[in-house]
Amino acid sequence: MSQPTLTERVKAHRFFTGEKALANQPVVLNHRRIFILPTQRGLSFAVLVGLLFLIAFVYNNNLAYLLTFLIASVFFITTLHSFKALAGLVVQPGPAQPVFAGNPARFDVYVDNPTPNPREHLRLTLEDTVSVSVPALTKTRVALACATHQRGWYEAGKVTVASTYPLGLFRTWSPIRFTLKVLVYPKPADFSSPFPESSAGDIQQGFSKKGAEDFYGVHEYQAGDPVRHIHWKAYAKGLGLYSKQYGGGSSAQIWLDYAQTSGHSTEERLSQLCRWVLDAEQAGLSYGFILPNLTLQPGSGVGHSQQCLEALALF
Numbered sequence: 001m002s003q004p005t006l007t008e009r010v011k012a013h014r015f016f017t018g019e020k021a022l023a024n025q026p027v028v029l030n031h032r033r034i035f036i037l038p039t040q041r042g043l044s045f046a047v048l049v050g051l052l053f054l055i056a057f058v059y060n061n062n063l064a065y066l067l068t069f070l071i072a073s074v075f076f077i078t079t080l081h082s083f084k085a086l087a088g089l090v091v092q093p094g095p096a097q098p099v100f101a102g103n104p105a106r107f108d109v110y111v112d113n114p115t116p117n118p119r120e121h122l123r124l125t126l127e128d129t130v131s132v133s134v135p136a137l138t139k140t141r142v143a144l145a146c147a148t149h150q151r152g153w154y155e156a157g158k159v160t161v162a163s164t165y166p167l168g169l170f171r172t173w174s175p176i177r178f179t180l181k182v183l184v185y186p187k188p189a190d191f192s193s194p195f196p197e198s199s200a201g202d203i204q205q206g207f208s209k210k211g212a213e214d215f216y217g218v219h220e221y222q223a224g225d226p227v228r229h230i231h232w233k234a235y236a237k238g239l240g241l242y243s244k245q246y247g248g249g250s251s252a253q254i255w256l257d258y259a260q261t262s263g264h265s266t267e268e269r270l271s272q273l274c275r276w277v278l279d280a281e282q283a284g285l286s287y288g289f290i291l292p293n294l295t296l297q298p299g300s301g302v303g304h305s306q307q308c309l310e311a312l313a314l315f
Contacts, residue, residue, distance in 0.1 A: 004286045005118065007283065011233075015106065015127045015169055020176055023179055024092070024093050024178060024179060024180075025092070025292060026090050026091070026092040026112075027090070027091050027092070027176050027178075028088070028089075028090050029087060029088065029089045029090075029091065029161065029174050030087065030088075030130055031083075031087070031178070031269065033086060034083060034172055034173075035085050035172065035173055035174070036079065036083060036170050036171070036172045036173075037170065037171055038170055038171075039164060039168060039169060039170060039171050040121075040167060040175060041168050041169055042075075042169035042170050043166075045071075045075055045169055046075065048071070049068060049071050049072045049075060052064060052067060052068040052071065053068045053072075054228040056068050059144075062220075070088060074167075075169065076172060077165050078166065078169050080216055081165070081166050082163070082164075082165065082166070082169070082170040082172045083172060084117070084257055085119060085120075085122075085163040085165040085166070086119075086161060086162075086172050086173075086174055087120075088113075088114065088115050088164055089112065089113060089134070089161070090112040090113075090114065090163060091109060091110070091111055091112075091118065091174075092109070092110045092112070093107060093108065093109050093110070093142070093159075093177060093178045093180055094107075094108035094109065094110055095108070096108070096180065096181070096182040096189060097182070097314070098182060098184065098185055098306075098309070098310075099148060099184055099185070099241045100185045100186070100187055100188060100274075101148055101150060101151050101183065101184050101185065101186055101187040102147060102148065102149065102187045103148060103288075104145040104146060104148065105145065105146050105147075105148050105154055105156070105182045105184065106143050106144070106145050107126065107143070107144045107145075107146070107156055107182070108141055108142070108143055108144075108179050109124060109141070109142045109143075109144055109159055110139055110140070110141050110142075111124070111132065111134050111139065111140050111142060112134075112135060112138075112139040112140075113134040113135070113137065113138060113139070113140075113160070114137065115136065115137070116135065116136045117136055118133065118135050118136050118138070119133065119134045119163075119165075119309050120133045120163075120165050120166075121133060121163060121164070121165050122134060122161060122162070123161075123162045123163065124142050124144060124159060124160070124161055124162075125159070125160040125162065126144035126145070126146055126156060126157065126158075126159055126160075127144075127146045127147065128144070128145060129208050130142050130143070130144060143190060143258065144156075144159065145305065146184075148184045150184065151184050151185060151186045151267075151270070151312070152183075152184060152314065153181050153182075153183060153184070153306055153315045154181060154182050154183075154184045154286075155179075155180065155181045156178075156180035157176045157177075158176060158178075159176045159177075159178060159180070160173055160174070160176070161173065161174045161176065162174075165238050169199050174198075178303060181314050183310065183314075184265065184313060185274060185309045185310075185312060185313045186270040186271050186273075186274045186277040186312050186313065187274070188269055188278055189271045189272045189274070189275040191266075193262070193272065193275075194240065194242075194257075195242070195254055195276060195279070195285075196254065196255065196256065196257065196260055196261075198275075207301075212220075230242070230243055231243065232288075233283060233284055234283035234284075236286075251293045253288050253298035254275055254280070254286075254287050254288070254298075255288040255289070255298075256276045256277065256280070256287055256288065256290065256308075257290040257292070258270075258273060258288050258291045258292060259292075260292060261273055264288045266315075270315060273289075273312060274312055277289070277305055277308045277312075278305075280300075281300065281304075281305045282299070283302065285300065286298045286300045287290075287298060287300065289307075289308045289311070291311055291312075293305075294300070294311050296308060296311070
């Protein structure tokens with residue numbers, strides 16, 4: 001890796017945005033990545049040292065000089081200990097799980113302390129700030145959250161590791177720009193409408209008549225439907241009352257089709273499709289999935305539902 005030039009090192013934006021964006025690789029906090037400035041308490045402490053020195057100079061008092069130099073030595077030695085509060089730490093991001101729009105995305109960040117000295121009162125900031133202490137020779141996981149509002153890929157900003165240890169006179173910080181992103185699914189519709197009924201066009205192969213052996217879909221319960229055809233599993237989960245449909249010969253499935261989904265906008269349609277996918281998966285149904293640019297054959301299970309949700313997120 002090439003060393004940064006002097007011009008790059010003194011650029012002001014490095015104090016706030018850190019080094020260039022990285023892949024999700026461990027980052028060792030060293031003198032190139034750690035910045036330090038006095039806090040308000042530290043500035044007040046420096047003013048106090050200056051006043052004591054002025055008093056000692058005016059009155060030519062040796063005890064006042066001694067006190068001034070003693071306090072000043074504490075001030076300057078604290079800079080070293082403040083730097084050591086972060087120096088040597090290894091920071092690495094973990095994988096992020098997809099979320100639905102409106103829910104916070106959680107990014108796991110691992111802070112490894114390979115030194116024999118504990119690191120106290122660290123603060124990690126993404127949108128909110130989390131305080132943590134890392135014992136010696138241990139690795140700690142810190143969960144940082146960000147609000148999400150739209151579907152698609154969400155990219156988080158920089159992670160800032162900071163500390164005011166030990167006396168609060170200096171703030172040391174290190175801004176790190178990882179490549180943090182998470183897939184955001186559409187927000188499911190608040191109210192679940194009935195599943196779309198399978199039509200003759202949705203059936204991949206023909207069927208003879210209702211009441212035969214092969215299951216091919218469900219429809220909303222209607223008076224006169226046989227009790228034995230009621231989908232009790234879906235009813236027990238609060239998804240409404242549905243009847244199973246059967247056909248002879250070959251089976252068909254319910255299809256979740258974007259073109260047949262009600263909604264005043266694209267986002268409302270995707271939201272309803274997202275709700276149907278979750279409800280169908282919860283009810284244990286087998287379902288096909290159709291978007292203008294994608295068709296997924298009927299299936300069920302975690303893998304199938306994730307394919308559908310990812311397609312909705314990236315549509």
